[in-house]
Amino acid sequence: MQNSSASLAPYFSPRGIALVGASTDPSKLGYGLARNLVQCNYQGVVYFINPKGGSLLGRPIYPTVMDLPDPVDMAIILIPAAGVANVLKECGKRGIHAVIVASGGFRETGDQGSKLEKELMDIARHFGIRMIGPNCIGLLDTHLPLDATFLPPPGPPPGDVAFISHSGAICAAVIDWARGQGFGLSRLVSLGNQADVNETDVLAPVAEDQFTRVLTLYLEGVSDGQRFVHEARKITRQKPIVALKVGRYPSGQRAAASHTGALAGQENAFNAAFRKAGVIRADTTEELFDWARALAWCPLPKGRAIAVLTSAGGPGVTAADALEMNGMSLAVLMPDTQVKLAKLLPPAASLNNPVDMLATASPEQFAACLQVLLTDPGVNGVLVVTPPPPMHTAGAVAKTMIPVIHNSEKPVTIALMGERLIQEAVEHFRAARVPEYRFPERAASALAVLAQRAEYLDHDRDSQFVQAHVDKDLVQKVLNQRGKNLGYLSASDTSAILQAYHLPGVPMRLATTPDEAVEFAHELGYPVVLKIASPDISHKSDIGGVMLNLVDSQAVSIGFAEIISNTQKVFPGADIHGVYVQRMLPAGQEVILGAIQDAQFGALVMFGSGGVEVEGLKDVSFALAPLTLQDAEWMLDNTWAGRRLHGFRNLPPADRQAVLKAITLLGQLSADFPQLAEIEINPLRVFPAAQGIAALDVRMRLA
């Protein structure tokens, strides 16, 4: 954001618009833009500018911006790149602070274009101009109304879905496609090269629109990750945002010094960012708008138990499958509900969920059964599946069901299976803003997204970032002492930092004398284990280099001497560094806990199955710091390593609470010190419930 002080409001409520590059040649984009501005029914004045002069669509063409009468709040520039800077200057002088540069020929074409683009930004900054583009197709607002794009008609019908896009071509496709899908757009912004205004800047101005009920984004990245999360998070408490983020693969590589780094990847960071911001991530363009319609039109469910209402067995089974695949469940109907259904339906009908009314089902039966299901307190929403009814028209079925749907506070989505025979029903539902899909799979995924949204709003209310009382100063001191000495921290620095944040250290010390061994044993707590510290010895226990379960200082002192002597006996020339003193740890489950600094989003915490196989198993989850306790719970729930902490077969329940605390503390540490590029505890041993955790190996890298 280059000009944060200047408002973007004029883009969506300009008192007058200047089109620089208006053309009388219908094959030119400058003509298309002029036509759209005039035909869209925009209520302000529209001025055309072209040095050639003349008139267009019954209006005079002015030679320059300087010649325009007042008031003009916004200019759209669509002339060859070389001339744009000059026009931008004129806009500045003329007091126009909102400009769309639709022209291409800038950064997207190479170095020369980048220079031109930089020049534009210098001018924009000088005059306090906000600029959308260059290299974009413009914007539109169907309610103002305003169509400041050069796309061929028809424009999109008015609606409640806003679309913000990094791709102009996708805008063109979506505008055309939306009509066929039966939903309208509220505002649309094509961002182009984002020299100034970026996707994050337009979130709030678009969300403020009273007609917009859901924001959809096509993203190829974000300009400033942390600001995006911050801004989006504010909006998603009020209105849902659904995003399609592309470019998953080529840029997914990252230098992989740690397991955490290797696994994090850009996509996991984006997923964590979207989760934190409450942004729903779609995997395909169709999902993006399938979900947007449901979010715009449906009340939210209070749970995931769904009833299926249909008139045939096959569609019912398909719907049940689709619900389960999407993480929803089939509601168990109350006996009372079944009694009511029985009165409405023939004896052969199925009164269990999925409710199969049989092929003879009339429009009245559809409506009455739907009403019964929506009244059942165990039903959170209904999925209606209608193949072409053999005895009635689908249109009549739709018409009778719509009032029932409108009167309910529970969501209903419709799978209208077919094409011609269901066309009338499709139109009724669209007009009534009831989301309909061709097959149960898509209708089920829409219900799942509604549930996801409801859960987000519920959870968010009472969640707070964990901010434990930690010794930040101490860590700062440790890091300051290293000065410019980057790379991996020493064991003692690592240990000090962990302690300052109440994170478990590695309960192991290297002793070089028997007295030191006793001192460390004392510090770590008995019983301890001694192990020879020598790079030459691999099978330590085979040569008497390990002693277990030493319970007092005498045993440690004697043990130290014995181990050294045993080793020297077998390997007289061995390079002996001393003896490791280690607290004898109870058995436990082992996990990995790590954090890296994501270039876009900052501190990213990872939890999962640890050991050497962590990269192969990929049983890990990610969240952006700072973390709430719910975030940490979510990380456990989303990995086998985390679920296993509850206990599994012969594995006893482990100390989940200690792990949750460690996750949030690691997040706090990583967020407090962005210079800690990577922190990895692998493995972290988790003892049985209430017995704590221990770090068996920790690495921290300063960058």
Add this chain to the structure above:
Amino acid sequence: MQNSSASLAPYFSPRGIALVGASTDPSKLGYGLARNLVQCNYQGVVYFINPKGGSLLGRPIYPTVMDLPDPVDMAIILIPAAGVANVLKECGKRGIHAVIVASGGFRETGDQGSKLEKELMDIARHFGIRMIGPNCIGLLDTHLPLDATFLPPPGPPPGDVAFISHSGAICAAVIDWARGQGFGLSRLVSLGNQADVNETDVLAPVAEDQFTRVLTLYLEGVSDGQRFVHEARKITRQKPIVALKVGRYPSGQRAAASHTGALAGQENAFNAAFRKAGVIRADTTEELFDWARALAWCPLPKGRAIAVLTSAGGPGVTAADALEMNGMSLAVLMPDTQVKLAKLLPPAASLNNPVDMLATASPEQFAACLQVLLTDPGVNGVLVVTPPPPMHTAGAVAKTMIPVIHNSEKPVTIALMGERLIQEAVEHFRAARVPEYRFPERAASALAVLAQRAEYLDHDRDSQFVQAHVDKDLVQKVLNQRGKNLGYLSASDTSAILQAYHLPGVPMRLATTPDEAVEFAHELGYPVVLKIASPDISHKSDIGGVMLNLVDSQAVSIGFAEIISNTQKVFPGADIHGVYVQRMLPAGQEVILGAIQDAQFGALVMFGSGGVEVEGLKDVSFALAPLTLQDAEWMLDNTWAGRRLHGFRNLPPADRQAVLKAITLLGQLSADFPQLAEIEINPLRVFPAAQGIAALDVRMRLA
């Protein structure tokens, strides 16, 4: 299959048809069926039967089947359930051997209906009648042509996709929907209750149709799993089969005595069965037909490297993502290809894959660039993505590209993004049988399925089921000796069976005397480990109850005595069973290998990450026995436990060959002895390359 001797051929080439239950009331299904039979342009004679007599659609109505003149090969019965048996008898007497019972009121309605259905089958068997239904919507063949359904018009356009369905409602929906999707059907069969003819029976008769290029199935299960696999496998070598199998969830539970049993579930068995049969499994109805169109119309690719051709950046990125998500890769273009593209395109165009021709791209540029890409030997197929072109019509783009696509031996799929602006292009492509989709995601998944099909045909050519030389008689003897004594087999029986099939046994014996210990050590091979066998001692090594690395008989003999004496010293009253003699095993990777008998498909082999956590990690793969070596390779490739055998970080490469052999041998054992309900080796230790494997624990259950 109740009447396998009688052919199903008359259903698809009847010389004459009798409709029993023809009605003159246009609101009745009996009228709809009569209308469809007459209007479909069927070339044989159609007779109407109704005791009321009269005439219908210009034809006389006969009172009974007995009154019909010859020739009649097929009868369709659509009268109340109670009267069907009698009509079926008349058909038998009249020599009609192919009957469709469209009437409902049978097994689907309960016990009384089941009785009626059984009665029908008795009659059918007596007269050698084949019966489709009851409770179905009939069948159709658009090329014969014949429409023997009662569905409202219009019927489906003629095409090359056959559809076989367990749900009549889904048939009705698909027929209607297909038209909107721009593909036609060849044959369609609604199976209803499958009292006689089932999904497997109709595979071959449908596949034999010269117009059918791909078979699609909507399945709620299969009637005989092994026969289905056998029949489908024969067909998929010639024509592709794509199946949507629903009912995944409720029936997925299975009594879980072993990990293998708990993990296998019905869905994994179906996946394994489809894989073995070469059937492509779709997850949604849309996928089913998205893929069917591509399989019917496109040549198969020789690899997974795809070029993307588009006129804008965003659609290109979306397409690249979609390809990678679907397991395809972006082709690396030859320098020569880029030179040729450069000559065709403006300087700002992107000549790397995705090739972005810019928004100005003309129909001629689309066609010429497509030609260049298809000529590149490194390109296996092309995904063309066209947003609505701002300067040209999408229709013109389609028209110029179609000849290029038709002349290529590589597949091309099209993502035509939009609605109205691309409608003409959609129609051109459909008429030319070029698969088009609205978004790149679906076009990419179609290419992936073509690649999957190509790989199946390639692999299948040289694959053979592994049939090792084993001692089947010995196993039979062991099992016979147990008689009716079911449940888990003893260690010695288990060991004998494993040995007979060259599978690794558990290298451990329980010795009760020093001499026995020496004998076992000899048998197992030195060095060995001795361990006290006592239920009272848990920390065996703490009390001197373990001796490692014993290299000869003397050491074993002395060790035995020492271990007993050590134990008695510490625990005087301990219950000592003897001493375990175990081969001292090298370190290795641990996996699980298991087999169960699936109720539908028989011997189902599982491989994956073992240990106690196998059910949590779910890192397992399944294949139906008997297995080819390729099946076993596939099982390794599809699990982390299998990929890890190649070595990973500090894990050395393990003996993959021994694992592959063990997988196929276990498959052979499980297939040879269906009474072995469950076999599970967990863990199976895999030593470094060429050093073999060892079973650490084996359980076999006889049922």
